[in-house]
Amino acid sequence: MSDQPAAVTVYGAEWCPPCHTVKAYLKSREVDYEYVNIDEEREKGQAVAAKTGWTAIPITRIGEEYILGFDRPKIDAALQTNKLI
Numbered sequence: 001m002s003d004q005p006a007a008v009t010v011y012g013a014e015w016c017p018p019c020h021t022v023k024a025y026l027k028s029r030e031v032d033y034e035y036v037n038i039d040e041e042r043e044k045g046q047a048v049a050a051k052t053g054w055t056a057i058p059i060t061r062i063g064e065e066y067i068l069g070f071d072r073p074k075i076d077a078a079l080q081t082n083k084l085i
Helices: 018-027 042-052 072-081
Strands: 008-012 034-037 059-062 065-068
Touching: 008 042, 008 065, 018 072, 034 042, 042 059, 042 065, 059 072, 065 072
Parallel strands: 008 034
Antiparallel strands: 008 059, 059 065
16 A cells, blocks of 8 residues: 555545535546545544635545535546546
8 A cells, every 4th residue: 555645535524415426426437535534533624624724525635636515627627637537
């Protein structure tokens, strides 16, 4: 297993419907991702909120880009830029 962070990380919570949508979309595109449940890993959630300035979820990190919510065009563009699709 690599020490490199995952190319895609979804920060979300189980009670968040858009979070489930992002995860299902990535799975449908056969994109591997790391899921961070901010209710269970509060420090990681706080760190991404501090970095982005966003307190809403989901936040999806693709490469070095952060995307708020389920924004399919931005997600697809970032996946293509990072050669993940």
